[in-house]
Amino acid sequence: MRRILFTAAAAMLLPICLFAQEEPVDQAMMQKIRTEGLEHSQIAVxxxxxxxxxxxxxxxxxxxxxxxxxxxxxxxxxxxxxxxxxxxxxxxKSWSLAQSYLSLKAPYFQPVIAYPKAWSIGTKGAVTADVIMLDTLSEAAIDQAGAAIKGKIVIIRPRDTTIVSAFKAYATRYTDTTDLNKLPDMYMVHGSLSQYKEYFEKVYAVRRYLAAKGAVALLKANPHGRDGTLFADGGQYYAKGYNSPLPEMIVGTEELLRMYRLINSGHRVQLEMNIQSKSDSTDTKGYNxxxxxxxxxxxxxxxxxxxxxxxxxxxxxxxxxxxxxxxxxxxxxxxxxxxxxxxxxxxxxxxxxxxxxxxxxxxxxxxxxxxxNPADMQLKPEQKxxxxxxxxxxxxxxxxxxxxxxxxxxxxxxxxxxxxxxxxxxxxxxxxxxxxxxxxxxxxxxxxxxxxxxxxxxxxxxxxxxxxxxxxxxxxxxxxxxxxxxxxxxxxxxxxxxxxxxxxxxxxxxxxxxxxxxx
Amino acid sequence: MRRILFTAAAAMLLPICLFAQEEPVDQAMMQKIRTEGLEHSQIAVxxxxxxxxxxxxxxxxxxxxxxxxxxxxxxxxxxxxxxxxxxxxxxxKSWSLAQSYLSLKAPYFQPVIAYPKAWSIGTKGAVTADVIMLDTLSEAAIDQAGAAIKGKIVIIRPRDTTIVSAFKAYATRYTDTTDLNKLPDMYMVHGSLSQYKEYFEKVYAVRRYLAAKGAVALLKANPHGRDGTLFADGGQYYAKGYNSPLPEMIVGTEELLRMYRLINSGHRVQLEMNIQSKSDSTDTKGYNxxxxxxxxxxxxxxxxxxxxxxxxxxxxxxxxxxxxxxxxxxxxxxxxxxxxxxxxxxxxxxxxxxxxxxxxxxxxxxxxxxxxNPADMQLKPEQKxxxxxxxxxxxxxxxxxxxxxxxxxxxxxxxxxxxxxxxxxxxxxxxxxxxxxxxxxxxxxxxxxxxxxxxxxxxxxxxxxxxxxxxxxxxxxxxxxxxxxxxxxxxxxxxxxxxxxxxxxxxxxxxxxxxxxxx
Known part of the structure; x- marks a missing residue:
């Protein structure tokens, strides 16, 4: 499932069909389907x-x-x-990984749970670099850091500095008391094209600026990850004319918060990073x-x-x-x-x-x-x-x-x-x-x-x-x-x-x- | 907290002291302690x-x-x-890590969440090897695998092939309805010395045998780990005369189960492993x-x-x-x-x-x-x-x-x-x-x-x-x-x-x- 701004046509409430007739159901076939689906399932294979x-x-x-x-x-x-x-x-572009690890090297060695963002470029072999923390991911914050950013791995000061509670179960079911006929709209995220385009261009520009200033890589945490779980998606750099400006990794929340606290208390944080990724344009078509x-x-x-x-x-x-x-x-x-x-x-x-x-x-x-095409609603005969x-x-x-x-x-x-x-x-x-x-x-x-x-x-x-x-x-x-x-x-x-x-x-x-x- | 067999003296139930007097408490000092502990805490620092x-x-x-x-x-x-x-x-011996990562190389690349067991020896640089699965970790199973074990990374066929459910919260509190005056004995694990010694010598011997047959490393999963959480402890190889026979890693449960399924369905599993560990005997004393x-x-x-x-x-x-x-x-x-x-x-x-x-x-x-010493109950004067x-x-x-x-x-x-x-x-x-x-x-x-x-x-x-x-x-x-x-x-x-x-x-x-x- 995807999570992104879109302007899907708002649903229209229609009058209920009052003259609906009883719908015939082939009960024998329903039973055959049930037997095959539940008793001879190939789902696991x-x-x-x-x-x-x-x-x-x-x-x-x-x-x-x-x-x-x-x-x-x-x-x-x-x-x-x-x-x-x-x-x-x-x-x-296609994209695949041939190597990927991140380790804490100072104040002590420890492997770090981390994953490159999709379509991220790689590092030049194994790179060892100190970490610098910016207050925000913006051109202004990069300028403020000045020359110090060169040769560094960049993190952004987290807004939320605690992990989510584990007092709730991670897995739930709709209980029998949930009214399944009255669920709210779900995942209907609306936004305007111009807003999104503005957002995207800003995201892209600030990374190019970071790379231009000599940053080695950018590390980001996902707010609701914990326990070794990384929510690692995006990367918009598959399209023609767009290229990942610098290596980018998602880091375990606990690991990023540790870096944040260490830097906050004046300690040096040094990492070793090695990403080898491959991107090519031999066949850029998409397939279903x-x-x-x-x-x-x-x-x-x-x-x-x-x-x-x-x-x-x-x-x-x-x-x-x-x-x-x-x-x-x-x-x-x-x-x-x-x-x-x-x-x-x-x-x-x-x-x-x-x-x-x-x-x-x-x-x-x-x-x-x-x-x-929904943009002009010029429909083809097969639509019917x-x-x-x-x-x-x-x-x-x-x-x-x-x-x-x-x-x-x-x-x-x-x-x-x-x-x-x-x-x-x-x-x-x-x-x-x-x-x-x-x-x-x-x-x-x-x-x-x-x-x-x-x-x-x-x-x-x-x-x-x-x-x-x-x-x-x-x-x-x-x-x-x-x-x-x-x-x-x-x-x-x-x-x-x-x-x-x-x-x-x-x-x-x-x-x-x-x-x-x-x- | 440690979890191991021991033969601690069984507690004896004593007669209740019937002539207990009201215990005087300095309430003013209690209040001062409360204020300092709750309001001026240095716990986080x-x-x-x-x-x-x-x-x-x-x-x-x-x-x-x-x-x-x-x-x-x-x-x-x-x-x-x-x-x-x-x-x-x-x-x-002391022990520390300078490098540690594990990656799946075939059927495709993916980093694997894994951690060496403590006091594990390292690999000779980055080692790429196929995985072999034994039915049990025993001399007989090693013999059965024969020459195929040479140059391989070994896993053991898991007994439990599913992860634990996430329908219960991981964090809990004693609720107000728990009778805190009637908790059961906790963590009181008893066993005999001879049983433990036998167990340990067997654990040690089978690993030496595995190493002698040319296995590259041993991977193990922890039964209740999931979501990226590894329960990585033991390693008994700190003591004089005992040395880790081969590199040993704990692997994420999901990752180990994937290897198990792939091998079960006839697929080749290849890994890259790199552990650099250091063990020395400059100061072998322990300190409190x-x-x-x-x-x-x-x-x-x-x-x-x-x-x-x-x-x-x-x-x-x-x-x-x-x-x-x-x-x-x-x-x-x-x-x-x-x-x-x-x-x-x-x-x-x-x-x-x-x-x-x-x-x-x-x-x-x-x-x-x-x-x-409790072994002979020869007590020193300070005991009193x-x-x-x-x-x-x-x-x-x-x-x-x-x-x-x-x-x-x-x-x-x-x-x-x-x-x-x-x-x-x-x-x-x-x-x-x-x-x-x-x-x-x-x-x-x-x-x-x-x-x-x-x-x-x-x-x-x-x-x-x-x-x-x-x-x-x-x-x-x-x-x-x-x-x-x-x-x-x-x-x-x-x-x-x-x-x-x-x-x-x-x-x-x-x-x-x-x-x-x-x-």
Whole structure:
């Protein structure tokens, strides 16, 4: 899941469809799906290969490309048709690490838990340098430090000098007393393009200034990391014309606070840093992975049910919960339906997106290419053919219901579809919006796009964009439940007499993920 | 706090002292202590210097010696008399690190969170090697692997292949509903010397065998570590005649489980390891730090009230909660009493012990030298002069009462002394025993030795012996409370008309920390 400013079209509340009819559900098929999903699950195997074997999947990295090829091949072996790595447009440089460590050398030796920001340039071999602390990361503060900055590793005086409390559990579930029908809007972060552009250019400029003044590297802590967990993401330097100005690392909060206190009390802090990273521009295109179970009804097979999650991840873990979980579950959905020999009326298409973490780039590129551009709302004919798009990107927690994004006409349909799975804890239908992931790209051009409500587990607190986003932090049982329910939703959508009801087209709006500069 | 088998004399339940009188308490002095301890605390400053500035304090390491000198100097500057580094006997080799990192090289690069075991030998520079997994760490399993072991880094097939749940908070407090007067015995681990010796010799032999077969290194995970937290202790190779047979590292649980899964599914795992460690035998003696506020009553000044914690720590953090907290609080107790200009009747002596983590060595050596040997119960005259020894070594949680170790005669006395601090949450007097730390050395020769009941916080779950045992995991407010209450206890013990009542002498017993081989 991505967290960035965007100006997604605000959801419009629609009048409730008063003449909704009881939605027919094939109970025998629901039972078959349940048996295959819960009792013959391949979730753990898929998860192992996606995360442990392929490693981190930063967009356009060798790890991403290996994982994309593996996903396409694996699905092809299952009998999924038309599997392909489909380019969605121009992305930028690849990036990978060949070495990375940071150590405290003075006042004493100790290894430091740290990770380079993505697309960071490397150091010139192992570099030993003293640490200097600036009050803020600004040109003024750099000027104030003057010549002292040359040859130094820079930290910024932290605003919060304590770690977060451990008196609350890191993992939680929606309890049975939570009203899952009345969740608030989630992850809907709005901002203006001009504000963001201004912010980004400032971020970029101050780093170039720091490098120009001879700083060796910049170290940053993440405010809610602790215990060895690093939240290591960004790095906007993949795009043409933008290059990481100096090595940049995220450092464990405890380690950065120690440096801060030592410098504050007049002690010298010396570090050894070694980052060897590789960035190249041999193939700067971005790719999604697609595959299909073709429809079999001559009138409906040109229509689509789509499902997806994003295949790209940040780089310090193995993208297990963000969004390995979504990809694992959606691949398992395809496997369940294929294994059951389902002959769907409509075509079922999976898409595993690239570039989500850089601004929903893969799904947006796909939507622009196939369905239309939300900036001018010039739609392509195929836009009419997508019944619904289902997305999963809030970690590996089980499904507790679905966000209907203000599309009240789907409420009675989803209610009927969830009913067979009430015993698995999936009961909520909330009209709220949820954002920051790929269903927004569909929603933006008027295609019903949905994201499920999931139990939080430790997604926000521990794994999201962190070095702990690894296999062991996945809940396999939760993902089995999710795959089962989504397989049912997909089947029902494919077989339904009508396409899914739509909201009126949103107003044309330009997304920040359609900018002329990188996010 | 140390966790090891020992054969401490079992506590004997004594008849309750039925003729206990109301214990007089100097309420004005209690108020002064409270004001100095809670409102003018130096806890945070002492903590910063002890942990951040001095670094890890492995027994006999340069960090230990720096910290010992700093503690003695600091107390001397406060006006504490007779500060000294007092040798307690023969320990063994020093050890320190100059480089340490571990990286995954295949199937892809990723830095690995890992820490050498203490006293581990280093590698020959940066070594790249494949990983081999043995079913158990035994000669038979090594033989089974045969020549394949040569040049490999060894892991052992984990028994538990999942990480512990995060649905419980890592930090907890005794709630007000816990009966603090009825806590169970804690940390009282018994075992026989012969069993332990057999265990140790086996541990040592299998590692020598592994090294002889050409293994490059041994990696181990700690069962309850997760999120980047490593529980990295042992290493028994400090003693004369014992030498680390091969480099040994503790690896993050998630990282070790990934290697296990990759090897299980037939993938090659390659690592790069670089450990540069230094061990020397220039000074193999162990040292405690001592200091006094001399008594002023001509009849009582030869009598003592003693307080302490252990200054030594494990090496991957900075020993903040184990037992920095005890040392910080006890130093602050001395500062509070000195600042208030207390002229105690009895002498108040602080001792910050070395070698606790290797078997209560510092306190036991001190007790043997000054008070007698529990093995034969040949006591020295000074044994009669120590009224009580108070210890603090269960992390930085506030005091909730005291373990009286079966010495029921002290119950009414401690009850009166705790009364003025009931509002600070310290109310419990439990007859139970608590073990695994230095008051046992005193208890073993019949000197009343006590350890306080403390809120657990995240001591057992996160910091004890881990790389997260650092400044930021200390609770400063809790330690202020502890220093205040202990200062009151020390004052009351120093001024009391009588010495503290004693239990009958325990049976002579040989402790494992008096062995002819290292623990």
């Amino acid at each position: 898929i998860a192992h290969y996606l995360t442990d074997v392929n490693g981190p999947r930063l967009t356009n990295s060798p790890g991403y490309k290996n994982a994309a090829k593996w996903a396409a091949q694996t699905m092809q072996q299952w009998g999924i048709k038309n599997t392909a790595l489909e380019p969605w447009g121009e992305f930028g 992975v697609v595959g299909e179970i073709p429809g079999t009804d001559k009138d409906l097979k040109s229509q689509l049910v789509m499902i997806g999650g994003h295949l790209d991840s940040w780089h310090s873990g193995t993208g297990a919960t963000d969004d390995g979980a979504g990809c694992i579950v959606m691949m398992e959905v395809m496997r369940i339906l294929k294994t059951l020999g389902v002959q769907p009326k409509r075509t079922i298409r999976i898409a595993l997106w690239g570039g989500e973490e850089q601004g929903l780039l893969g799904s947006f590129g796909y939507v622009k290419k196939h369905y239309g 053919n997508v019944s619904a798009y289902y997305n999963l990107d809030n970690g590996s927690g089980k499904i507790r219901g679905i966000f209907i994004q203000g599309n009240e006409a789907v409420r009675p349909i989803f209610k009927s579809w969830l009913a067979p799975f009430a015993d698995l804890g999936a009961t909520g239908i909330t009209s709220s919006n949820t954002g920051s992931t790929d269903h927004l790209s569909f929603d933006a051009v008027g295609i019903p796009g949905f994201q499920f409500i999931q139990d939080p587990l430790e997604y926000e607190t521990r794994t999201h964009h962190s070095n702990m986003d690894t296999y062991d932090h996945l809940s396999m049982d939760d993902m089995k439940q999710a795959a089962t329910i989504i397989a049912a939703f997909v089947y029902n959508t494919a077989q339904r007499a009508e396409m899914m009801p739509r909201k009126p087209l949103p107003k044309p709006e330009r997304f920040v993920f359609d900018l002329d500069f990188p996010l | 002492i903590a910063h210097y002890l942990t951040d500035v001095n670094g890890p304090r492995l027994t006999n390491s340069p960090g230990y010696k720096n910290a010992a000198k700093w503690a003695a100097q600091t107390m001397q500057q406060w006006g504490i008399k007779n500060t000294a580094l007092e040798p307690w006997g023969e320990f063994g 730090v001592v200091g006094e506020i001399p008594g002023t009553d001509k009849d009582l000044k030869s009598q003592l009230v003693m307080i302490g914690g252990h200054l030594d720590s494990w090496h991957s953090g900075t020993g903040a909660t184990d037992d920095g907290a005890g040392c910080i609080v006890m130093m602050e107790v001395m500062r509070i009493l000195k600042t208030l200009g207390v002229q105690p009747k009895r002498t108040i002596r602080i001792a910050l012990w070395g070698g606790e983590e290797q078997g209560l060595l510092g306190s036991f050596g001190y007790v043997k030298k000054h008070y007698g 002069n120590v009224s009580a020894y108070y210890n603090l070594d269960n992390g930085s949680g506030k005091i909730r009462g005291i373990f009286i170790q079966g010495n029921e005669a002290v119950r009414p006395i401690f009850k009166s002394w705790l009364a003025p601090f009931a509002d600070l949450g310290a109310t419990g007097i439990t007859s139970s025993n608590t073990g695994s730390t230095d008051h046992l050395s005193f208890d073993a020769v019949g000197i009343p030795g006590f350890q306080f009941i403390q809120d657990p916080l995240e001591y057992e779950t996160r910091t004890h012996h881990s790389n997260m045992d650092t400044y930021d995991h200390l609770s400063m407010d809790d330690m202020k409370q502890a220093a205040t209450i202990i200062a009151a206890f020390v004052y009351n013990t120093a001024q009391r008309a009588e010495m503290m009542p004693r239990k009958p002498l325990p049976k002579p017993e040989r402790f494992v920390f008096d062995l002819d081989f290292p623990l």
